Amino acid sequence: MINLNEIKGRSAISLIEVYEGVNPYLKKLKQDYLKNKKLALTENQTAYIINNHDKEPIYINRVIRISNYLGEELKTQNELTFTPEKILVEFMLAETDKTYHVYGKLSTKQQSKMYFLPKTQVYDDPYFEPITVNVDFTPYNDVLAKQGKKLYQHQEDGIKFLLSRNGSILADDMGLGKSIQSIIAALESGAKKILVVCPSSTKINWEREINVFCDETAIVDGKKWKEAKFTIINFDILKNFHSLKDKKNIDVELNRELANANFDLAIIDEAHYLKNNDSIRGKIMVELATKHSINKVWLLTGTPVANRPMDFFNLLKIIKSPIAENWKHYAVRYCEGKQFFRTLKNGTKKQIWLTDGASNLEELASKTKNIILRRLKTEVLDMPDKVVTPMHQQLDKKGWSEYDRLWDEYVTNRILEDKKTNEEQKSLVELILLRRFIAAQAIPYTIEMAENAIELGRKVIIFTSFTEELEILQNHFGKIAVKHNGPMTTTQKQKSVDAFQGNAKIKVFIGNIKSAGVGITLTEGTVVIFNSFDWVPGSNEQAEDRAFRIGQKNDVNVYYQLFDNTISTRMWEMLNNKKDVISTIMGDKTLSEDEITTLLVEQINK
Numbered sequence: 001m002i003n004l005n006e007i008k009g010r011s012a013i014s015l016i017e018v019y020e021g022v023n024p025y026l027k028k029l030k031q032d033y034l035k036n037k038k039l040a041l042t043e044n045q046t047a048y049i050i051n052n053h054d055k056e057p058i059y060i061n062r063v064i065r066i067s068n069y070l071g072e073e074l075k076t077q078n079e080l081t082f083t084p085e086k087i088l089v090e091f092m093l094a095e096t097d098k099t100y101h102v103y104g105k106l107s108t109k110q111q112s113k114m115y116f117l118p119k120t121q122v123y124d125d126p127y128f129e130p131i132t133v134n135v136d137f138t139p140y141n142d143v144l145a146k147q148g149k150k151l152y153q154h155q156e157d158g159i160k161f162l163l164s165r166n167g168s169i170l171a172d173d174m175g176l177g178k179s180i181q182s183i184i185a186a187l188e189s190g191a192k193k194i195l196v197v198c199p200s201s202t203k204i205n206w207e208r209e210i211n212v213f214c215d216e217t218a219i220v221d222g223k224k225w226k227e228a229k230f231t232i233i234n235f236d237i238l239k240n241f242h243s244l245k246d247k248k249n250i251d252v253e254l255n256r257e258l259a260n261a262n263f264d265l266a267i268i269d270e271a272h273y274l275k276n277n278d279s280i281r282g283k284i285m286v287e288l289a290t291k292h293s294i295n296k297v298w299l300l301t302g303t304p305v306a307n308r309p310m311d312f313f314n315l316l317k318i319i320k321s322p323i324a325e326n327w328k329h330y331a332v333r334y335c336e337g338k339q340f341f342r343t344l345k346n347g348t349k350k351q352i353w354l355t356d357g358a359s360n361l362e363e364l365a366s367k368t369k370n371i372i373l374r375r376l377k378t379e380v381l382d383m384p385d386k387v388v389t390p391m392h393q394q395l396d397k398k399g400w401s402e403y404d405r406l407w408d409e410y411v412t413n414r415i416l417e418d419k420k421t422n423e424e425q426k427s428l429v430e431l432i433l434l435r436r437f438i439a440a441q442a443i444p445y446t447i448e449m450a451e452n453a454i455e456l457g458r459k460v461i462i463f464t465s466f467t468e469e470l471e472i473l474q475n476h477f478g479k480i481a482v483k484h485n486g487p488m489t490t491t492q493k494q495k496s497v498d499a500f501q502g503n504a505k506i507k508v509f510i511g512n513i514k515s516a517g518v519g520i521t522l523t524e525g526t527v528v529i530f531n532s533f534d535w536v537p538g539s540n541e542q543a544e545d546r547a548f549r550i551g552q553k554n555d556v557n558v559y560y561q562l563f564d565n566t567i568s569t570r571m572w573e574m575l576n577n578k579k580d581v582i583s584t585i586m587g588d589k590t591l592s593e594d595e596i597t598t599l600l601v602e603q604i605n606k
Contacts, residue, residue: 175549303538
């Protein structure tokens with residue numbers, strides 16, 4: 001990197017004197033120097049000459065979109081009668097961390113000229129060039145035909161999308177077959193060694209899907225390393241096979257099986273598990289993708305943004321997106337990032353960042369549109385409807401008495417612990433006792449609804465958040481029900497799924513949202529009941545879509561149990577508000593900054 005303090009103006013001028021390239025800016029500086037025999041250079045001009053005197057302009061010839069702010073600036077600077085929304089970039093003359101210097105035009109009637117474009121005001125990647133991929137899908141459809149299946153058009157398009165990009169996010173709606181798209185794309189890519197990272201509960205399912213086309217698979221369990229063409233491992237044990245270097249213990253033995261395997265493709269299922277860039281699993285995948293040269297990384301997730309734009313950052317970093325090269329810029333630009341310093345007990349000051357906000361969401365959506373592919377069921381398939389209905393219930397007198405007692409006990413404890421009363425959102429998260437109480441109150445209503453559906457010949461899926469409610473429901477339904485929760489082994493979980501899907505006597509599937517909400521297919525169920533639900537919209541939607549996915553031939557009815565004027569209705573309101581922010585980031589909906597701010601704070605300030 002150039003140290004401008006050490007650069008002498010004369011050294012830059014000597015480069016201009018002998019410049020023979022075609023960069024119009026450098027040519028003009030040379031003309032000015034030869035004409036006047038002197039040239040006063042600013043630091044920026046000096047750096048430009050030093051960095052670009054030996055570089056030729058790059059031919060781009062692509063129209064890119066710019067912000068309204070930049071359009072207004074260009075209108076004023078160039079005395080235009082219109083506000084440009086796009087610019088034809090004919091050549092990229094130079095580039096800094098913050099700016100593109102381009103040669104192009106703002107309209108077909110204008111002459112080409114030079115423009116300095118701040119990167120934050122440019123919506124499109126000027127270097128992106130679509131790649132046309134041709135794939136013969138006949139062999140794959142021949143295999144699938146034996147199972148009475150075929151590839152849908154959106155799946156063929158998704159396979160081509162993955163093949164045309166080294167780093168990308170396949171963010172299809174749940175149930176549209178992201179795994180089969182990535183498997184076929186992997187086979188077509190020519191990759192010799194493929195790493196599949198997924199939740200523990202879906203490892204067997206992944207192996208089954210791969211084995212339809214390829215039998216070279218290995219599932220990694222515990223601390224025993226295995227390898228094959230497709231190596232399947234769950235998030236929780238990544239740390240067993242890739243140690244992160246500890247500066248304080250540099251001499252400790254490091255596990256490096258994942259790095260030493262030299263994978264040339266990584267497929268990460270339910271990639272939102274990696275959203276926390278401070279988590280061990282998140283750091284491991286960033287290191288594997290960026291420092292150990294896994295050439296291709298494909299992320300699969302129906303919810304790339306779980307709650308806030310910062311959830312998106314680590315995923316973008318893993319696929320080596322330019323927008324994730326500068327964490328601070330991303331935090332400030334898209335998360336309303338703010339920093340402050342806190343004095344610790346030892347007197348030292350610690351820098352703290354707040355990145356829970358959301359800003360410039362349309363710009364974020366625009367800048368990531370070439371690396372993310374998202375299709376909704378309603379857009380690509382003639383699938384049956386999914387109807388989501390909140391079921392409002394009322395607590396009886398005894399219930400209200402107990403609910404109020406729990407609330408008063410909670411408030412008293414907060415006062416005794418000297419917690420701030422305005423930390424509304426934090427307090428909501430902490431109210432586990434109230435959520436458990438409401439879940440228990442919902443059980444009789446859930447049982448009644450499920451039994452009515454069973455009488456009508458329907459199979460029922462019930463989702464829970466707590467062990468107690470799951471066990472009560474399991475005991476009630478007995479032999480006609482199966483369960484799926486964290487303590488079960490992968491084999492036991494798969495047996496529950498298989499029994500619900502293939503045994504006519506099994507009428508009810510009872511699953512924990514975290515355990516059973518991803519990676520499994522429950523298309524035999526047409527009624528989904530949330531006895532309780534999660535804070536994260538994406539977790540609930542993923543659970544809903546265990547039934548509403550490819551293979552479902554009937555309408556799916558989803559019910560959420562709500563008790564009026566309790567934490568359940570408060571959660572329901574906040575979840576729907578979160579969905580509005582997420583939809584904007586994904587490009588589904590446009591909101592003003594005021595609307596976004598209102599959505600995020602109106603419930604907190606009630």
